[in-house]
Amino acid sequence: MKGKVWKYGDHVNTDVIIPGRYLDDYDFKNMAKHAMEDLDPKFAKDVSYGDIIVAGRNFGCGSSREQAPLALKHAGVGAVVAISFARIFYRNAINIGLPVIEFDATGMFEKGDVALINMEKGIIVNETSGRTSRFEPLPAFLLEILKEGGLVPHSAKRFR
Amino acid sequence: MTFAQKVLSKASGKEANPGDIVSAKIDLAMSHENAALVLRSFKEIGAKEVWDPEKIVLLFDHRVPANTTKAAEGHQSVRNFVKAEMLPNFYDLREGICHQVLPEKGHVLPGMLIVGTDSHTTTYGAFGAFSTGIGATEMAAVWATGELWMKVPQTFRFNLNGKLDDPVTAKDVILHLIGKMGADGCDYRCAEFVGPVVDSMSISGRMTMCNMSMEMGAKAGVTFPDEKTRDYLKGRTSKEWVPVTSDQDADVEKVFDMDLTGLSPQVAYPHSVDNVKPVEEMTGIPVDQAVIGSCTNGRAEDLLAAERILHGRHIPDNVRLIVVPASREVYLWAADSGILASLVRSGAIVTNPGCGPCLGAHQGLLAPGERCIATTNRNFRGRMGSPESEVYLASPATVAASALKGQIADPREVRA
Numbered sequence: 001m002k003g004k005v006w007k008y009g010d011h012v013n014t015d016v017i018i019p020g021r022y023l024d025d026y027d028f029k030n031m032a033k034h035a036m037e038d039l040d041p042k043f044a045k046d047v048s049y050g051d052i053i054v055a056g057r058n059f060g061c062g063s064s065r066e067q068a069p070l071a072l073k074h075a076g077v078g079a080v081v082a083i084s085f086a087r088i089f090y091r092n093a094i095n096i097g098l099p100v101i102e103f104d105a106t107g108m109f110e111k112g113d114v115a116l117i118n119m120e121k122g123i124i125v126n127e128t129s130g131r132t133s134r135f136e137p138l139p140a141f142l143l144e145i146l147k148e149g150g151l152v153p154h155s156a157k158r159f160r
Numbered sequence: 161m162t163f164a165q166k167v168l169s170k171a172s173g174k175e176a177n178p179g180d181i182v183s184a185k186i187d188l189a190m191s192h193e194n195a196a197l198v199l200r201s202f203k204e205i206g207a208k209e210v211w212d213p214e215k216i217v218l219l220f221d222h223r224v225p226a227n228t229t230k231a232a233e234g235h236q237s238v239r240n241f242v243k244a245e246m247l248p249n250f251y252d253l254r255e256g257i258c259h260q261v262l263p264e265k266g267h268v269l270p271g272m273l274i275v276g277t278d279s280h281t282t283t284y285g286a287f288g289a290f291s292t293g294i295g296a297t298e299m300a301a302v303w304a305t306g307e308l309w310m311k312v313p314q315t316f317r318f319n320l321n322g323k324l325d326d327p328v329t330a331k332d333v334i335l336h337l338i339g340k341m342g343a344d345g346c347d348y349r350c351a352e353f354v355g356p357v358v359d360s361m362s363i364s365g366r367m368t369m370c371n372m373s374m375e376m377g378a379k380a381g382v383t384f385p386d387e388k389t390r391d392y393l394k395g396r397t398s399k400e401w402v403p404v405t406s407d408q409d410a411d412v413e414k415v416f417d418m419d420l421t422g423l424s425p426q427v428a429y430p431h432s433v434d435n436v437k438p439v440e441e442m443t444g445i446p447v448d449q450a451v452i453g454s455c456t457n458g459r460a461e462d463l464l465a466a467e468r469i470l471h472g473r474h475i476p477d478n479v480r481l482i483v484v485p486a487s488r489e490v491y492l493w494a495a496d497s498g499i500l501a502s503l504v505r506s507g508a509i510v511t512n513p514g515c516g517p518c519l520g521a522h523q524g525l526l527a528p529g530e531r532c533i534a535t536t537n538r539n540f541r542g543r544m545g546s547p548e549s550e551v552y553l554a555s556p557a558t559v560a561a562s563a564l565k566g567q568i569a570d571p572r573e574v575r576a
Contacts, residue, residue, distance in 0.1 A: 011343050011344070011432060013538075013540045015520075015538065015540040015541070015542060015543050016540065016541055016542065019520065019542050019547075020519040020520035020521055020543065021520050021521065021525075021545075023222075023519075023521070024223060024227075024228045024230040024231040024234065024521070025230050026196060026197060026200070026230075026234065037547075038541050038542035038547040039541070057344055058343055058344035058347065058377065061343055061344065061377070062279065062538060062540060063278075063279050063519070063538075064276075064277055064278055064279040064281075064293040064294065064295055065194070066194070066197060066277075066295040066296040066297060067197075084344060084347065086344070086347070086377060087347065087348055087377070087379055088279055088293050088294065088295060091294065091295055091298060092295035092296075092297070092298075095295055095297040095298050096295075096297055139181070141309075150297065151201075151297050151298055151300075151301055152201050152204045152205055152297060152300065155205045155300075155301045155304060155305070156204065156205050156206050158304075158305070159205060159206040159207050159208075159304070160206070
C-alpha cells in the first residue's frame with residue numbers, strides 16, 4: 001500500500017478520532033466526514049484514499065467504539081503506523097480490516113511524505129526521502145483476518 | 161499462576177502463560193446501544209442463532225431516553241432483535257448504566273470471563289471477574305461462537321498501604337495511580353489492586369478503581385473477593401461461586417508498593433486523564449458546570465458524599481450541578497433516603513439513570529470556553545461537548561465542593 005502521510009503525536013484518543021456527538025449515526029459515510037474532527041478539522045476534507053497515519057504512543061486510547069477505526073477506514077486511511085496502540089483500538093482495527101503497524105516511524109516521516117508499506121514482509125519506505133525501515137510483521141493469523149477484509153468475512157467461513 | 165492466567169486457562173482449556181494467544185470461552189457478554197452495530201456484523205457473519213442467549217445481557221444507557229431519531233432507530237433495531245431471538249436478559253432503558261446494572265442484577269460472579277462492548281467493562285473486576293472491553297465486530301463473533309482470541313496479559317500488582325483520610329476516596333486513589341503510571345502505563349496488563357487500602361474500600365470504591373484502571377491502559381483491573389463481596393452478592397444471585405486469586409508465588413511482572421497515607425483529593429486537568437495534581441494546587445479555577453454520576457461515580461456512596469458537602473447549602477446561580485444516578489436502584493435509594501430531595505434543594509438538576517453527559521451525547525453539553533468538573537472518567541478534548549470546553553475529573557466530594565464555590569475547591573476546607 002502507498003499513501004500520503006498524516007502525522008500526529010501521542011495519545012490520539014477515540015473521542016477526537018470520532019466525537020461522541022456523532023455516534024448515533026451508523027452510516028459510515030457520514031461518520032467519515034467527522035474523522036479526526038476535534039484534533040485536525042482539515043483531515044476529513046483533505047484525506048485521500050490510501051493515506052497513511054503516522055503517530056506516537058498509545059494511538060486510539062479511550063473508548064471501545066469501533067466507529068473510531070471505521071471512521072478512519074471509510075475516510076480512506078490505508079494504514080495507521082504508531083509507536084504503540086491502545087488495545088481495543090488495535091483489535092477493532094484488525095477486525096474491521098484497517099491495517100495497523102506497531103512501529104516508531106515518527107522520525108522517518110514528515111507530514112505529506114509518501115509512504116510505501118509491505119505488511120507481509122514488514123517493510124516501510126519513505127518514497128519522498130528514500131529512507132527504508134523494517135518492522136515486525138503481524139502474526140500470520142492477524143494478517144489473514146486483514147487479508148480477508150476483517151473478522152466478519154473471516155468468521156462467516158465457519159457458517160457457510 | 162496469576163489471576164489472569166487462572167481465568168484464561170480455565171476459559172481456554174489449557175495452561176495460559178503471559179504472551180500466549182488463546183481462544184477463550186466467554187461466560188458473559190454485555191452490550192449497550194452499540195448492540196445495533198454488533199447486530200449488523202452478526203447478521204453478516206451468517207450464524208443462525210446466538211451461541212447462548214442466557215449469557216448475553218443487553219440494555220441501553222448511553223442515550224436514554226433516545227435523544228435523536230437516529231438513536232431511537234438504533235434502540236428499535238436492538239429491541240426487534242431481542243424479541244426475535246427471545247433473549248432473556250434485556251433491560252431496555254429503564255435500569256441505568258450497564259456497569260452498575262449487571263452486578264446489581266446478579267449477572268457478575270467472581271472468576272468469570274466477561275467481555276463487553278464498552279471500554280469500562282473492566283468495572284466487573286471489582287467482583288474478582290476477569291473483565292475487559294472489546295469491539296462490536298468481535299462481539300458479533302462472540303454471539304456467534306461464544307469464543308474470542310485473547311492474548312494472556314502480564315500482571316502489574318498495586319500493593320496499596322496506609323489509610324485514606326476522609327473525604328479522600330477510591331476516585332482519588334485511582335486518579336493518583338493514573339497520574340503516576342501515565343495513560344499507557346498499564347497497557348495490555350492485568351492490574352491487581354491489593355493491600356489494606358483496598359481491603360477497607362467498599363464494593364462501590366473497588367468498582368471505581370477497576371472502572372478507571374483502563375484509563376492507564378489495563379486490559380483488566382481486579383480486586384479480590386472477600387466478605388464484602390459475599391454480602392453484596394447475597395440475594396442478587398443464587399449461583400455458586402468460587403473466588404479465583406493469584407498464587408503467592410505467581411509470576412507478576414511488577415509490584416508497585418505505595419503508601420497512600422496523607423493522599424490529597426486529586427484532580428485530572430484537561431485534556432488527558434493522566435494530567436493529575438492534588439486539589440490544593442488548582443483551587444480557584446472557575447467552573448460553569450459540575451457533574452456527579454457515570455459508571456465511575458454515580459453510586460449511592462457517591463451521591464451521599466456529595467450530599468454531605470451540600471446539605472442545607474445552595475450552589476450559586478451561575479453553576480449548573482447535574483446529578484445522574486447510576487441506576488434505578490441507586491435512584492430509588494436516593495429518593496427513599498431523602499438524599500435526592502436534599503440535592504435538589506441545594507440546586508442540583510437530577511436526571512434519569514444513565515450515562516448522562518459523560519460521553520457528550522446529551523443532558524448537559526458544554527459551550528466553547530466553558531469549564532466542567534465531573535466525577536466521570538475522561539476529560540479528552542470535546543468529550544462533553546465543544547472542543548473548546550474543558551473537563552476536570554475528581555471525586556464526588558471535590559465536585560460537590562467545587563459546585564458550591566463556583567470554582568475548583570478542596571472538599572477538606574468546604575466541609576461542615
